[in-house]
Amino acid sequence: MKKNLNTLIKGVCVFLLYILVPYVLDMFLPSLTKSNSFELLYRFMFLFLMLIIFVFLYRKDLLNDLKAFKKDKKKVLLNALMSFGLMLIGIAIISLIVTSITGNTNGSSYESSSVIDSLFQENKLLMIFYVFIISLFTEQIVFRKVFKDIINNKIFFVIFSGMIYGLFQVGYNLSSSSDLLTLLPYTYMGIIVSSSYAKTDNILTPCFVYLLYDLFVLFAFTFNI
Amino acid sequence: MKKNASIIIISFLLILVALLIIILLNNNADDSNNPKGIIASNETVVNITKTETTDSVIYEVIDNQKGLTYSWTFEKNDAINKSLKEKMEIDVNLNLNVLTELKDSILDEKVTNKDKLIVSFEHHGKLPSKAKIKLNVNGKYKNGEKLFLYYYNEEAGQIEFVDDNLIVKNGKVEFEIDHCSNYLLTGSIVQDAVNNPKNINLIIIIMVVVIIVLIGATLFQNKK
Numbered sequence: 001m002k003k004n005l006n007t008l009i010k011g012v013c014v015f016l017l018y019i020l021v022p023y024v025l026d027m028f029l030p031s032l033t034k035s036n037s038f039e040l041l042y043r044f045m046f047l048f049l050m051l052i053i054f055v056f057l058y059r060k061d062l063l064n065d066l067k068a069f070k071k072d073k074k075k076v077l078l079n080a081l082m083s084f085g086l087m088l089i090g091i092a093i094i095s096l097i098v099t100s101i102t103g104n105t106n107g108s109s110y111e112s113s114s115v116i117d118s119l120f121q122e123n124k125l126l127m128i129f130y131v132f133i134i135s136l137f138t139e140q141i142v143f144r145k146v147f148k149d150i151i152n153n154k155i156f157f158v159i160f161s162g163m164i165y166g167l168f169q170v171g172y173n174l175s176s177s178s179d180l181l182t183l184l185p186y187t188y189m190g191i192i193v194s195s196s197y198a199k200t201d202n203i204l205t206p207c208f209v210y211l212l213y214d215l216f217v218l219f220a221f222t223f224n225i
Numbered sequence: 226m227k228k229n230a231s232i233i234i235i236s237f238l239l240i241l242v243a244l245l246i247i248i249l250l251n252n253n254a255d256d257s258n259n260p261k262g263i264i265a266s267n268e269t270v271v272n273i274t275k276t277e278t279t280d281s282v283i284y285e286v287i288d289n290q291k292g293l294t295y296s297w298t299f300e301k302n303d304a305i306n307k308s309l310k311e312k313m314e315i316d317v318n319l320n321l322n323v324l325t326e327l328k329d330s331i332l333d334e335k336v337t338n339k340d341k342l343i344v345s346f347e348h349h350g351k352l353p354s355k356a357k358i359k360l361n362v363n364g365k366y367k368n369g370e371k372l373f374l375y376y377y378n379e380e381a382g383q384i385e386f387v388d389d390n391l392i393v394k395n396g397k398v399e400f401e402i403d404h405c406s407n408y409l410l411t412g413s414i415v416q417d418a419v420n421n422p423k424n425i426n427l428i429i430i431i432m433v434v435v436i437i438v439l440i441g442a443t444l445f446q447n448k449k
Binding site: 086 | 229232233235237238239240242243246247250416425427431436438439440443446447
């Protein structure tokens with residue numbers, strides 16, 4: 001009972017922090033500095049600090065997962081590779097369907113968000129650090145670790161965390177019902193990644209899936225695929 | 226060993242097929258981004274009517290050739306008063322074009338909203354004072370429709386959010402600018418733009434739902 005309650009409180013705190021920190025930064029940073037570079041730097045520092053707090057809170061579990069990974073690397077890596085393949089083919093098919101419905105020919109470039117684009121222009125090093133370290137680990141802890149620790153039912157965890165992940169990716173920018181279609185690829189991505197975590201019970205599996213995906217996006221962006 | 230090899234082969238096959246589909250989709254996107262048409266041409270026959278009040282000066286423009294009607298309302302300040310006193314006019318080219326696509330720009334690649342209108346000002350640069358532009362959008366947008374205004378920053382190669390509270394009244398939309406360049410009007414949000422307004426209401430609802438579900442899951446497990 002007490003253990004469950006502690007897990008719940010910890011999970012809710014992490015989730016709230018994940019939502020509130022960017023809002024607080026949006027509110028106060030522009031008044032703190034007029035320089036875009038400094039604003040970006042401060043933002044990164046606070047988001048990195050948030051990740052350190054999350055890692056500290058789940059340090060025991062993360063260390064156990066790291067030990068398990070060292071023992072059986074194949075299991076985690078093969079699962080991550082398979083999930084990445086399924087994720088990519090699913091996104092491509094969904095893009096094809098969305099394109100045929102809406103006629104929106106930019107359907108395949110969901111992940112090329114404005115945040116990443118603008119960061120690219122400001123500072124490439126910070127962008128790489130943000131995408132491959134901060135965003136990657138923070139999202140896995142918030143949307144996978146927190147939910148899985150609290151929800152014991154695997155199927156419910158996979159669907160629920162996938163849907164919430166999808167809603168968070170597009171929720172900020174939803175302005176019309178047609179934007180709801182952009183939910184599909186993100187929710188699908190969330191479900192695939194969560195199921196990879198549920199299968200291996202190791203947080204490093206979804207981390208590897210996203211690492212492969214981010215590398216793919218970087219590759220596609222660099223070679224203009 | 227065999228199982229592992231087959232997993233790796235299947236994964237790579239999936240990645241390959243996905244790549245092919247993505248390349249196919251992007252090729253279609255390139256084809257469809259070719260400029261198709263411009264609502265108005267650059268040649269103009271323009272009638273301008275000036276009205277002056279104590280705190281503003283209004284120019285109503287009727288561009289017969291382009292079929293455009295719009296007005297500029299400048300707030301009076303020292304720069305405007307000086308320009309009016311010396312030249313009798315404001316030192317700004319009041320002509321504008323309303324386009325559906327902008328040639329050789331990333332705007333068409335980034336903005337796939339079908340209802341977009343590009344407001345391209347012939348004057349480029351900062352205005353002597355803030356100006357309200359009232360543009361006839363009859364036939365393009367319905368009365369009461371909410372529009373989003375974006376600024377196309379050519380130097381940075383990005384689309385920047387300006388305003389999301391423009392309501393079409395009597396077939397006209399009004400917005401305020403302090404410098405002239407290319408602007409974009411659309412009925413829905415541009416996903417690739419920077420500084421988009423955040424839909425806080427939906428996030429709060431999701432946040433509450435998540436917390437309720439997590440509490441519910443904990444209580445359910447404790448009962449078990």
